[in-house]
């Protein structure tokens with residue numbers, strides 16, 4: 001058996017004909033950017049997420065950049081996110097002149113620790129935007145985050161790039177903060193065939209600002225009211241995403257089923273398995289286990305033709321790109337320890353039960369050695 005870490009070709013096989021039809025339809029419409037398909041998908045995804053507005057953009061990084069700027073932050077302002085996320089959670093705005101701060105995480109959900117956030121906001125005056133990341137598809141503790149941020153006059157932009165369909169106390173992630181950013185990168189729970197992203201919000205002000213920012217700051221043809229970007233979700237991707245949105249809940253359920261098989265088969269091993277809080281509906285964008293023998297296990301599985309990955313091996317504050325900030329090892333111990341021990345096992349809707357059983361059998365063999 002040869003198990004891939006993602007298998008996009010297999011995931012899409014069953015509806016390849018539908019995708020080709022959609023592509024042909026858009027091709028013959030003659031409308032490729034900012035047309036009816038984009039609007040229809042923005043409406044559909046905003047409704048799915050339980051918010052009023054969706055603004056399709058070029059990718060998830062731009063969704064954070066445009067969503068953040070639309071919340072009112074500007075160059076020189078301070079922002080805070082977690083150190084154990086994908087680099088884009090910080091880089092989206094630091095490339096625009098914003099100053100990053102990091103807050104350590106909870107050891108079980110791997111998401112922002114509200115107590116440490118409160119300490120940071122008390123200590124470091126002037127942080128204007130908080131970007132909680134719903135990492136791996138598990139929601140952050142949003143009630144606490146929102147309360148603390150409100151108290152300190154900090155706006156909240158959810159990084160929901162890994163959390164399409166995740167529930168926090170019955171509500172969709174993306175509907176909780178001032179705005180939220182989604183990515184439709186191909187491997188995401190809802191992915192397109194290239195890059196894509198969306199800002200969602202309930203605020204008419206943030207909506208209008210994001211609409212301008214994604215399209216050269218335009219308010220009308222050749223009327224540029226503010227400086228903006230060129231970052232739009234194209235019609236082909238939007239049409240395909242609208243079709244795939246109809247399958248998202250079923251795929252998320254399939255991921256949860258695969259997770260249950262992993263839990264059952266691995267419960268006797270020393271691995272630390274993912275946590276699902278009682279108030280959460282985890283969509284398992286990634287299935288991340290933990291062990292001090294991470295590198296040995298990874299090599300062992302590679303020899304058995306099972307691919308794994310590490311999301312993410314170096315916390316953001318220790319990346320060379322941010323060396324000018326002067327962080328050293330030991331600053332965020334929970335996130336740093338996690339980075340040394342985590343391993344992502346294969347997780348995608350078309351992963352077969354016999355493949356999951358094979359992976360688990362090999363892991364059990366590893367521990368028997």
Ligand SMILES: Cc1ncc(COP(=O)(O)O)c(C=O)c1O
Nearest residue numbers: 059060061086088089161183185
């Ligand atoms: C947590 C997180 N934030 C931001 C991004 C950036 O999204 P994109 O790759 O679409 O720019 C990603 C995905 O790669 C992500 O996983």
